[in-house]
Amino acid sequence: MTPIRKLAVMISNAAVRFAPPASQDWAEAISRELPSIKSDWAALLWALGGTRVLFARRSARIASLADVRPAASALEREVRIRTVSGSIVTVVLMLAFGRFFFMTPTPMQRAGCVLMVVAALFLLVQVVAWRSASIPKNIDLPTHARRFRIELERQRDFFSGPWLWSRLILMLPGYVLLCVGGAEALPATLYQQTILLAIYVAALIIAIPRSLGMARKYARQIAELDTAYRESQNSGVAGN
């Protein structure tokens, strides 16, 4: 097997492994075609194209009202994963900084720990408040579309505006105090504390475009949903 063919197989296998459950069959289908493709480069392009499809399918496009139910299920799954993982991370953060509060010698670091616990608690409250609102499966399609739109708006707001900025702003002062307090208590660690603070600030800055990107994704889905709804109204079809 040539290196290019190996790469194609590797990409294809990774796509099968990481494909969302709803796309598993399709990932397998794309992967199983590889042995039939004679040219190695064609096989690589096939694998790359197929992988792109599976990743694009993660954020379902809404081309018509028929897409609403699968898109709503995908959103529900996505938000459920975020709620669970976000809750675990914030609880771990609270426990870690809570424990550090009793270990740290300086008042500044203690204040930092308190602020970090408060910030993590605020984050936990947000993550739980924005958990997925389950949409009943047996309602008619237009009602399902309206409920889905409300849910998309909620999720868009989670990633933009005051909720985003309040999260980010609250996460900063506690960590600054921790690092400054650490450098003050142990001046030899000034360099390490600066690096740690820089990494933390960079992570917060990176979170801004990522969050706004998510907000844009939900806004795009709202626009697509509105177009699909209008088209269905124009054609007089909005059945189940």
Add this chain to the structure above:
Amino acid sequence: MKMRWPPQLVLLLAEFTGRPQDWKYGYEISRNTGIKSGTLYPILMRLADRGLLETSWEPAEPGKPPRHLYKLTGDGVRFAREQVSSTRNAVLRPELREVKS
């Protein structure tokens, strides 16, 4: 219900309407139509989601992993014929206009 489909849809449907009763492989469709996997599979997925395309795994043979097969459903064949004929008419119309003038 109006839907936005990619322009390659008609090529794909024309490939199926040739022999609608036959099962086809993904790569075979791609080779015959020139549609790349990145465009082909989203169309196949959407057709399947709407009940216009039937999918199946071919029977397993020792040492050869089964491949996915595709065939239009009854509704799919009707949809395909409509789409193909309306595209053909749209393409022919300007020529007819030229002949008339």
